[in-house]
Amino acid sequence: MTGTVTISLRLNGEAVTATLPARMPLVDFLRETMGLTGAHVGCAHGVCGACTVRVDGAAVRGCLMLAAQADGSVVDTIEGLTESGAIADLQDAFHRHNAVQCGYCAPGMLITAADLLDREAVPDRVPDRAEIRDHISGNYCRCTGYQAIVDAIAEVATTRADARATKQGDTA
Amino acid sequence: MTLSAYDRPVSYIGASVPRPNATRLLQGRGRYVDDKVLPRMVHAAFVRSPHAHARILSIDTAAARALPGVVAIYDGADMAKVITPWVGVLTHLSGMRSPPQPALALGVTHWQGEPVVMVIAHSRAVAEDAAAIVDVDYAVLPAVCDMETALAPDAPRIHPSLDSNLCWERKFEAGAVDAAFADPAATVVERQFIFGRHTGVTLEPRAVIGDYDPSEDRLTMHYSGQAPHMMQSVVSRHLGVPEARVRVVAEDVGGSFGIKIHTYGDEIATLAAAKLLKRPVKFVADRLESFLSDIHARDHRISARAAVDADGRLTAVEIDDVTGIGPYSVYPRSSGIEGNQVVNLTGAPYDFPAYRARLRVVFQNKTPMCQYRAVGHPIAVAVMEGLMDDLATATGRDPADLRRMNLRRDDSYPAASPQGMRFADLSHQQCMEKLLVLMDYDALKAERDAMRARGIHRGIGLVSMVEVTNPSPMFYGVGGAPIAAQDGATARLDASGAVHVANSVTEQGQGTETILAQITAEVMGVTMADVHVTTGDTATVPYGGGTWASRGAGIGGEAMFQAARALRDQVLEVAGVILQTTPATLTLAGGAVVDAATGAERITLRDLARTVYYRGNELPPGLKPELIATRHYRVTDYPFVFTNGAMASYVEVDTDTGMVTLLGHWVVEDVGTILNEKLVDEQIRGGVVQGIGGALYEECIYSDDGQMQNATMADYLVPMAGEMPDIVIAHVCTPTRTSELGAKGAGEAGTAGAPAAVMNAVNDALRPLGAALLSQMPMTPERILRALGTVD
Numbered sequence: 001m002t003g004t005v006t007i008s009l010r011l012n013g014e015a016v017t018a019t020l021p022a023r024m025p026l027v028d029f030l031r032e033t034m035g036l037t038g039a040h041v042g043c044a045h046g047v048c049g050a051c052t053v054r055v056d057g058a059a060v061r062g063c064l065m066l067a068a069q070a071d072g073s074v075v076d077t078i079e080g081l082t083e084s085g086a087i088a089d090l091q092d093a094f095h096r097h098n099a100v101q102c103g104y105c106a107p108g109m110l111i112t113a114a115d116l117l118d119r120e121a122v123p124d125r126v127p128d129r130a131e132i133r134d135h136i137s138g139n140y141c142r143c144t145g146y147q148a149i150v151d152a153i154a155e156v157a158t159t160r161a162d163a164r165a166t167k168q169g170d171t172a
Numbered sequence: 173m174t175l176s177a178y179d180r181p182v183s184y185i186g187a188s189v190p191r192p193n194a195t196r197l198l199q200g201r202g203r204y205v206d207d208k209v210l211p212r213m214v215h216a217a218f219v220r221s222p223h224a225h226a227r228i229l230s231i232d233t234a235a236a237r238a239l240p241g242v243v244a245i246y247d248g249a250d251m252a253k254v255i256t257p258w259v260g261v262l263t264h265l266s267g268m269r270s271p272p273q274p275a276l277a278l279g280v281t282h283w284q285g286e287p288v289v290m291v292i293a294h295s296r297a298v299a300e301d302a303a304a305i306v307d308v309d310y311a312v313l314p315a316v317c318d319m320e321t322a323l324a325p326d327a328p329r330i331h332p333s334l335d336s337n338l339c340w341e342r343k344f345e346a347g348a349v350d351a352a353f354a355d356p357a358a359t360v361v362e363r364q365f366i367f368g369r370h371t372g373v374t375l376e377p378r379a380v381i382g383d384y385d386p387s388e389d390r391l392t393m394h395y396s397g398q399a400p401h402m403m404q405s406v407v408s409r410h411l412g413v414p415e416a417r418v419r420v421v422a423e424d425v426g427g428s429f430g431i432k433i434h435t436y437g438d439e440i441a442t443l444a445a446a447k448l449l450k451r452p453v454k455f456v457a458d459r460l461e462s463f464l465s466d467i468h469a470r471d472h473r474i475s476a477r478a479a480v481d482a483d484g485r486l487t488a489v490e491i492d493d494v495t496g497i498g499p500y501s502v503y504p505r506s507s508g509i510e511g512n513q514v515v516n517l518t519g520a521p522y523d524f525p526a527y528r529a530r531l532r533v534v535f536q537n538k539t540p541m542c543q544y545r546a547v548g549h550p551i552a553v554a555v556m557e558g559l560m561d562d563l564a565t566a567t568g569r570d571p572a573d574l575r576r577m578n579l580r581r582d583d584s585y586p587a588a589s590p591q592g593m594r595f596a597d598l599s600h601q602q603c604m605e606k607l608l609v610l611m612d613y614d615a616l617k618a619e620r621d622a623m624r625a626r627g628i629h630r631g632i633g634l635v636s637m638v639e640v641t642n643p644s645p646m647f648y649g650v651g652g653a654p655i656a657a658q659d660g661a662t663a664r665l666d667a668s669g670a671v672h673v674a675n676s677v678t679e680q681g682q683g684t685e686t687i688l689a690q691i692t693a694e695v696m697g698v699t700m701a702d703v704h705v706t707t708g709d710t711a712t713v714p715y716g717g718g719t720w721a722s723r724g725a726g727i728g729g730e731a732m733f734q735a736a737r738a739l740r741d742q743v744l745e746v747a748g749v750i751l752q753t754t755p756a757t758l759t760l761a762g763g764a765v766v767d768a769a770t771g772a773e774r775i776t777l778r779d780l781a782r783t784v785y786y787r788g789n790e791l792p793p794g795l796k797p798e799l800i801a802t803r804h805y806r807v808t809d810y811p812f813v814f815t816n817g818a819m820a821s822y823v824e825v826d827t828d829t830g831m832v833t834l835l836g837h838w839v840v841e842d843v844g845t846i847l848n849e850k851l852v853d854e855q856i857r858g859g860v861v862q863g864i865g866g867a868l869y870e871e872c873i874y875s876d877d878g879q880m881q882n883a884t885m886a887d888y889l890v891p892m893a894g895e896m897p898d899i900v901i902a903h904v905c906t907p908t909r910t911s912e913l914g915a916k917g918a919g920e921a922g923t924a925g926a927p928a929a930v931m932n933a934v935n936d937a938l939r940p941l942g943a944a945l946l947s948q949m950p951m952t953p954e955r956i957l958r959a960l961g962t963v964d
Contacts, residue, residue, distance in 0.1 A: 021297070037207035038200020040426070042375045043459040047885035050375055078200030091198045095190050098854050101681030103197025104375040104426030110198065129898075137894035140885070142375050142427045143681050145861035145922075146893040148854055 007071035012036075012080025018067075026070055027051040027062030030077055038078035038107045042140065049139030052108035053077050059115040078107035087114045089159065093152035101143030109139045113153045117160060123168050126161045129154055184690040184700060185913075188850035191686040192700060193679070203423040205379035205396045210452040213381070214243050216442050217299035218455075219289035219306045220464065221281035224315035224537035224878025225330070228279055231289060232307040241298035244449060245306070246290045246441070248276040254444045256410045258435060260503035262651030268340035268508050268533070270501035271331045275410075275437035275444070280313070282330060282499030283539050284878055285464025287438045292445055292453060315878035319496030319534040320473065330499050330535045339501055340508050340533040344515055346590040347526030352479050352488030361562035362477035366948040367551055369471040369496075370870035372544055373890055376426020377457040378466060380439040382446030392419045393443055397432035398678055399718030404710045405654035406435050406504060411444055422708035425680040429545040429862065431466050433720055435503040438465065463883035468872055469544030470949075471496045472514065472551050478559040484567055486524035486578045491515070491555060493531045498540035501533075504653040507541055508533055513548025513640070516591045519556050521600050521636035521816065522578045527590035537878045546639070547721075549924030550863060553637045557928040558947065561633075561935065571634050571932070572608055579604060579636060598816040599904045600636055603840040607634075607818040610902050611838040616822060624940060629827055630835070631937030635819040637925040641917025642726035642813035642910070644806060658806035659723070660714025661731035663692055663739040665799040667785045669763060669778030671696050673735070674706040676716025677728030682919060683851035684724045688732045690847060691913070695736035696743075697760030698777065714802055722917020725847055726813060730911040731805040738801035746797045747780055750790075805911070813908045815916040817841035819860075821929035825937045827960055830953030832868055832934060834897040841921050842904040845914035852918045853901045859922020860899050865891045867927035871950050 003022040008015070011034065020029055025044075030036040030053065042050035044063045051062035054076040081087045090110055093099070100106045116135040120127050127135070132153045133146065141149060196202065233245045257272035277288045289306050293299035314328040321327055322337040330337055353360055381394035391413045395403055400420040408415035425432065442455040457465065475492045493514050497507035515529040560578075564571040579600040580587060586596045607613075613632075620630045648655040659676045666672055673692050679685045689703040696703070706712055716731070717723065744755040747765040751758070751774050759768040764776040783790055784797045791797070807813060822836040839856050846852055869889035873881040882888045907914025927949060934946050934956070944959040957963045 023297070031207075035209075036200075037202070037204075040204070040376065041206070041456075042377075043885040045459070045884065045886065048375060082199040091195075094198050095194055098190065098194070098683070098850050100191075100194050100197055101683075101854065101858065102374075102376070102425060102427045103194065103202050103681060104204065106198050107200045133893040133896070137892045140373075140375055140890065140892070142373060142429070142862070142890070143858045144854060145857035145859075145891075145899065146896050147857050147898050150893065150898075 005068045007068060009070050009072065010074045012076055012083070020067055022068055024067045025063050026065040026067045029067035030062060036077045036079050040104050040107065042104065049108045049112060050105055052111045052139065054111060059111050078110065081111070089156050090114060090152070093156045097148045097152040099144060099148040099152040105139060105141045109136060109141065109149060112136055112139050116153070117157055120157065121160070121164070123164050124161065126157045184694040185847055187690065188848055189686065189690060189700060191683050192689065193685050197424070204376055204426050205381060205394050206456045208381060208394055210381065210383055213452040213454055214292050214294055214449065215296040215299050216445060216453055216455040217291050217296060217303045218287040218438050218461070219291070219303045219308060220461065221277060221284055221286045221288050223281060223310055223312050224284045224317065225313040226281050226310035227313060228277065228281065228288065229309040229311055233289065235305045236291060236302035239298065239302045241294040242291065242302045243294065244292040244445065246445065248274055248278040248288065251276045251441050251444055252278055254411065254448065255440055258410060258503040260501035260506050262506045262508065262648065262653060264651040265340055265506060265508040265512065268501065268506065269334060270339055271333055273500045273503065275441045283537055284880060285461070285539055287441065290441050290445060292449065315537040317536050317538060317874060317876060317878045319494050319536050322534050322536050323532065330537060337535040338532060339497060339535055342512065342515060342531040344591065345528045347488070349488050349490060349526040349528040352526045353477070355481065355487070357482040358479040358487060359563060359566050360477060360479045361559055361566050363558060363562060363945060363947055365474045365476065365555055365558065367470045367472040368871040368949055369468045369541065370866050371463065371466050371468045371872055372429045372431035373888070374427035374429060374431050377459065377462045378432060378436060378439065379456040380442050381452055381454045382443035383452040384447040384450060386450050389413065390417045390419065391443060391447060392421060395420050395422045396425050397422055398428050398680060398720055399433050399655065400678065400708055400710045401676065401715055402504070402655050402718060407440070407443060410440060411447060420710045422678055428680040430543050430547070430720065434467055434505065434542055436465065459885055460883055463888065464539055464880060467502060467542040467544065468539045469541060470551065470866065471541055474551065474555055476555045476559055478563060480563050480567060484569055484574055484577050486522050488526035489519045489524060489556070490528040491518055494534060496534050496536040496538065496541065498538045499535055500540055502540050502542035504655065505543055505648060509543055510548045514551045516593055517549060517552035517638060520589055520593060520638040521580060523580045524578070525590065538874060545859065545862060546920035546923035549639060549920065550866060550927045553635060553925055554928040554931055557635045557932055561932050565939065572613060575604060575634060575636055594810055595814050596810060597844070597906045597908050598814060599842045599906045600816050602904045603816060603818040603842055604636060606902055606904060607820055607838055607840040610840060610900060611820050611836070629825045629937045629941065631823055631825070631933040631935065633821040633929040633932030633936060635925045635929045635932065637817055637819065637921065639722065639815045639917065639921040639924050640812045641722035641815050642807050643721045643723060644808065644811050646811035647721065656715060656717040658804050659716030659728045659731050660802060660804040661728065661735040662714055662800065662802040663735045665739065665743060665777060665781050667781050669776060669781050670702045670704060671698055672704045673732065674713040675728050675732055676713045676718065677724040678708045678719045680719065682724060682855055683848060684719065684728065686851065687725055687729055687847045691729055691732045692736045695733065695740055698763050702763065714804065722919040725915045726911065726917050727805055727807065729847060729915050730913050731803055733913050734803035734805060735801050738803055739799070742798050742801055743777070743780065746784060746795065747775060749792060749795050750775060750780065750783060807910050809910055813910055813916050815841065815843050815921060817921050817925060819925040819929045821933040823930065823933040823937060825934060825956060827941065830956035832951065834864065834895065837897050837899045839899060839901045839922065840904060841901070842906050843918040844905060844907045844916035846903060846905060847915055855918045856901055856922040857899045859920055860926040861891045861896055863923040863926025864896070864930055866949055867930040868950050
């Protein structure tokens with residue numbers, strides 16, 4: 001229980017090296033060691049999705065992965081994705097649709113939503129509401145009832161698809 | 173002519189503006205308790221009772237103490253020296269009793285999950301390591317879990333000091349009940365309902381930091397909860413710190429729903445440890461601890477019957493409610509209010525003369541039960557609306573027609589129920605008619621019937637309901653609890669012309685701070701960006717009750733309205749002097765004092781404030797400007813301000829699997845004056861989904877010996893996005909006469925009505941199949957298949 005490991009990773013665009021207990025979950029490393037408190041711990045066993053972060057581009061449960069496993073990885077949290085502007089349209093849509101109440105699920109929900117939209121980033125592909133609901137069904141929200149979240153994601157899916165179509169038209 | 177608050181070109185009151193404070197939550201910049209790190213802070217973990225009922229024979233902490241990083245270990249006896257026990261009874265619930273409850277178990281544990289030993293260490297991980305090797309030896313005692321057998325004369329007594337396991341009994345009778353049921357012309361229906369235990373599952377678990385400064389004898393509690401001033405009083409009473417030296421700070425709260433408004437032994441023990449150690453101590457419940465120690469909710473078994481006369485008019489309703497509350501009545505709100513609400517609210521939408529009720533509140537060796545979102549309402553509504561559908565079936569009437577016939581008339585207010593509940597400004601008839609149009613009731617019935625012909629089993633469930641909001645002191649204060657029913661608001665103009673407001677109601681995501689800013693911006697004629705809101709800190713906000721019973725908008729908002737108007741009048745008085753005119757010719761708009769008749773700018777708020785604060789020499793000596801105002805508000809003429817609404821659910825039941833698909837949900841709600849429709853709608857939607865959780869999924873499943881069987885998020889089901897329907901909402905607006913703003917509460921109606929709507933819809937779907945009535949929540953696939961007779 002007392003063994004330590006040293007890891008190096010690219011965290012929100014910055015090179016980070018840290019020595020930490022081998023048993024430390026990634027989310028504890030982010031929150032406690034790095035002060036990145038945007039990822040939240042809701043269940044610590046991979047069910048609620050509040051701790052969702054990006055590891056090498058994939059949406060990952062920060063409570064199910066050891067920090068040691070992130071050695072050599074690119075890790076992005078809600079803080080980094082906010083500063084880069086990568087999900088600014090989703091954040092704006094969540095705000096306008098009131099798709100956030102207490103806010104505890106929001107960082108994980110946004111990263112899960114971004115994951116869906118990035119996967120579907122092909123021209124003319126807009127996920128419908130049922131697909132959106134299905135994709136975010138691993139993220140608990142106890143406040144909103146989900147409808148506003150679906151509204152916000154659906155709006156951004158359409159906006160992004162329109163932008164892709166325009167861009168493709170310009171290229172053609 | 174002077175412009176009123178409602179005539180301004182830019183009106184914030186009623187506008188669906190987004191929440192300014194949501195932006196940082198979406199950027200991961202929330203400030204929840206677990207995000208806070210204080211210098212020298214240490215962490216608590218708890219050893220909890222693995223048994224529902226056991227005598228503690230010995231506690232061996234030697235190995236745990238030897239672990240590097242462990243700072244201190246306390247057991248119940250240690251804590252009893254520094255924390256006085258509490259008793260969760262209210263004096264107006266006559267005859268209620270509950271023994272003193274210690275922070276940590278003292279000699280005997282009374283539920284699985286009760287805290288027994290607290291370990292403090294340099295990290296939570298080490299504290300857990302140490303807790304795992306604390307050796308507690310128990311002698312298991314008989315667990316009393318079933319609330320009905322708990323009342324048997326020979327049942328083991330949970331508390332030897334009491335002569336039975338009964339916490340409280342209430343009987344109520346009004347009108348000629350027996351005669352109504354005995355009338356040969358009456359149609360009588362009868363049903364037994366079971367409502368399982370569920371719990372809040374706030375996504376942010378309960379969390380607390382105690383921070384004690386012995387040099388000033390000041391204790392700060394960083395609190396994830398709803399009622400800072402109540403906690404200040406509780407902490408002061410039981411830790412012996414003067415109330416004024418206890419500061420309770422609630423910044424962001426990750427969901428609460430009534431879970432985080434109670435007194436928890438582990439939280440009080442954490443504060444005591446901070447005081448003993450003279451350094452900050454943090455405790456954050458893990459999910460297992462949450463399931464076993466957050467209050468549970470509901471847990472009722474109810475026998476109910478109702479009668480209509482030959483014309484279909486309700487003549488009598490009778491209920492007998494047994495509710496299990498765990499081993500203690502929860503402090504300081506008591507565990508009696510839930511059942512009391514069931515007695516008080518059953519049948520509330522309908523006009524009928526005779527009512528009888530019996531309530532028995534029973535101790536048991538399970539996690540304590542207490543008030544959760546929509547306290548008692550889902551039970552009262554499900555029982556009455558279930559009986560209404562049974563009466564419709566028994567008399568061959570359409571469920572909508574039977575309701576139409578019996579709803580209180582919109583022109584009948586003020587009115588009172590047989591229980592003595594006083595109603596005003598309600599709109600049951602309008603809401604039901606609007607609902608039936610909104611959902612296109614006739615078309616939906618035709619669709620349902622056409623589907624039935626094809627072997628697809630769909631059903632429609634209707635509900636009429638009330639919700640208790642904006643409570644007066646008649647809820648808690650009258651019973652001796654340190655819970656304010658009034659709230660306070662302060663508004664102050666700073667030297668830059670911005671307005672700072674503070675309010676004693678709190679925010680857990682409802683949008684409280686937003687509506688406070690809307691009200692202030694409108695009255696002060698400034699943009700919302702120029703209003704800065706503070707809530708949740710006993711050191712800085714006026715005294716008040718906080719957020720519970722849907723009172724943020726109706727009480728906190730009204731206080732804000734009055735405070736902002738007082739500040740506006742004070743500003744205009746100063747402006748009148750500076751501009752050498754009478755205040756009545758002036759008003760506020762666009763961040764300035766303007767001519768009321770023409771709208772022409774006379775002086776900006778910034779210039780006015782700078783004159784007052786920096787160049788007082790320019791003012792006449794007799795003028796003493798006050799650019800700050802505080803007002804408090806409480807409801808005086810009525811004990812509660814009821815809202816009303818109507819709701820419908822449309823479901824499809826798979827008779828092979830027992831699975832229920834929610835096809836549609838409609839709500840028409842009358843919350844009086846709407847301050848922000850988007851926020852109201854989202855409160856209703858979130859509430860509906862929590863209600864659906866109780867109806868279909870959520871249940872704390874116990875073994876016979878009091879072990880919770882599904883205390884993980886993987887095993888305890890809550891509504892997820894994939895199963896939830898889109899929810900259509902419309903409004904009827906009947907402002908309450910009790911305040912100037914006219915706002916009623918909106919936070920709990922969805923949870924109150926949705927379970928009944930879904931239950932009635934499921935039964936409507938199954939009725940043609942000859943299935944037994946579903947009367948037990950949650951309506952799991954297994955229970956549906958049993959009702960169908962497909963499984964034993």
